[in-house]
Amino acid sequence: MDFELSPEQKLILETVRRFVREEIVPLEADLDPDASELPPHHRERLVAMTKELGFYGLDIPEEYGGPGIDLTTRTLMAFEMAQHRAGLYAPCYGVFGGAGLAQLYEADDDQKERYLYPVLRGEKRGFFALTEPSGGSDPARAIRMTAVRDGDDWILDGEKTFISGADKADFGIVFARTDPELGRKGITCFLVDTDMPGFRVRRIVHTLRSTHYAAELEFNRVRVPGRNVLGEVNQGFAIANDRLSRNRIPYAAGCVGVALKAQEMAIAYAKTRKTFGDYLSTRQAVQWMIVDNEIDLRTARALTLEAAARADTGRPFRTEAAICKLVASEGASRVVDRAMQIHGGYGMTKDLPLERWYRELRIRRVGEGPNEIQRLIVARDVIGGSFH
């Protein structure tokens, strides 16, 4: 594939790079090393800047007011936007805006009025609840939450876990089993308001990622009106699956972004730090670590762009998305690990962002589908669904 950048892409990337280095990175000197939010006045100022640049709401479809930038360019931008301390899970602290929950674009007009448009206006927040204590890797079989029809309504009973943002949300996109006999064809997607009786945030789940924590949720006979079924009854798994595949490309891009920055830091440090009378960069042991970093980086970058390019041109990209997600998350973990080794003791401290990336990248090998599931997706494609 030819990844020669167009003049427009070069201009966009240069603009984003300068934005990150001149507007975001300096603010981090005063923030807690684990922070993932900017003080409100800085956030408002920077959102105004991204709107002025025409980059706000990057992932919002053009017909809903997004800037209409293709996925390949957005992936290149994501490489840049992740190159700061909070960049993996809070690229540019969200000042480029988000798309909300992609499933809402498939909602009917009434649901769009009640959920999608308020989200795009910043008036409502939502969460995505698929994973349960019984498992998340195989949702079609693991979902035990039930939804039983009662007149025009549905009664939801069950639990969800590892759900981000639920404690601050107004509603959730929740998957429940509506036909126990039909496996993946017996799952339905519901829009559940968090003030519906029976909904409860049970507890916060503390993880390696100190901010953007997850929560455990309880649904105790939550009555949901029939008009809150998103999509068709028993067709919820397709909605979930589509989201999972699409999310893997930006998920990979974030990994590549922090790894690019870690490599830049490792090279700069190796060229200034002396041991036994000469620079670390003259030591073959260090040179090879930097070379291995470069190989991991170029591989992940190319595979992520390939997946984005296929999606942009309407070709199947499920396998490519799985490959880039696993290669980027594993490769970036190695890159950051080697960068820490090159930095020695400083690499372990909260003075540098490496330790935060190290912790957060560990989650990336499990989040959005564990890498073993990505390998299974690729195996099904290259060997065949039955493995025979």
Next chain:
Amino acid sequence: MTGVRLAKPWLDLDEAAIAALPGQLGIYEIADAKGGTLELGFAGGRSRFGLRSAIAEAAAKHESAARFRYEVTMQYWSRFEELLAVYLADHGELPPGNADRGEQRVGRLGAGRIAAAGR
């Protein structure tokens, strides 16, 4: 509401107690003599001497501060967020030392929206 409350023993707030504090990262609660919470906070990665300096600085802001308790944790940010949410669920408002954070930026544990959040 089943968020995990802070269950460490209360300590009298005096110079000796603060000097004995660890330099590690973690969360803390400062209260007046009657046990009313004045502030919840954390000693994060930028604190000079971890809990020791963070608690000393926070206590100095509250004239009526009389006692405190703390918990050492590397997950200080999410634990702090959790304690704020627990307090808000229990009392319907934030401690005076945290009021400027704004209830809409605090998570909700238990059932129903936070009425004061205005969302």
